[in-house]
Amino acid sequence: MKPFSIAFIVLTLGLLAFSTYQALFVAPTEQTMGEVQRIFYYHVPSAWVAGVCFFVNFLASIAYIVKRNEKADALAAASAEVGVVFCTIVLLTGPIWARPVWGIWWTWDARLTTTLVLWLIYVSYLIVRRFAAGSQTQILAAVIGIFGFVDVPIVYMSIRWFRTQHPSPVMAGGENSGLDPAMLHVFFWNLLAFTCVGIIFIGLRYRLQTMEDTLEAEHAQLALEGGSQ
């Protein structure tokens, strides 16, 4: 592993510890919800990282369709998988927050439903990559990645377009939205920390994908050589 990568991982671990400390002990307690509101500092950054990962998958899928570039395909695979991991965190921490605040774990409102659909789309993407056989698998996955991304802006806009049980947007949500400055800087520290974790995961997963592709190519080469003898 390169020294830069090690330094980045160490920096990220420090950032995670600092941002978690800020979220738990420094950020003021919200008056209506109390301590449970602090879930926000993990829940929203996870949603942000998932959205960014799916956007990277979208761009990489287009690049693969246009140029048939194997590196773009590897990046698409890596970003989709990491996106699913963070989307899973969103879908788990959301109901844990909802139970004490709403009194229910889940409701089929627009934000929750579109997020679940988003998770299902990218789980399908990963299943196709894993189990579909034949030379068209990568193209098929890229097409799912491109069309699947349509759900990301729908998830983002769902609380603006529809009347939902989910809280109204905190950022860019109009006149009555916004965060206390003391909460805002804690939120940004967590956003930065989670983004760094996302970058590390994508980097590792991308490296793994390229190694697996190399291994597969060498196996194919060996099989060809064996067959020709």
Place this chain on the structure above:
Amino acid sequence: MSGVFALKAAYAVTWIVQLLYLRYLLTRFRRVRREINDLKRHS
């Protein structure tokens, strides 16, 4: 479920999911490296 318990549960779930994913990646890395070494030895 109290607010404090929910908070602890949500943070724990986040860490567990991330650590499980990291473990999954490292396991796959080990397996691919072993396969590459086996391939080099046989060829």
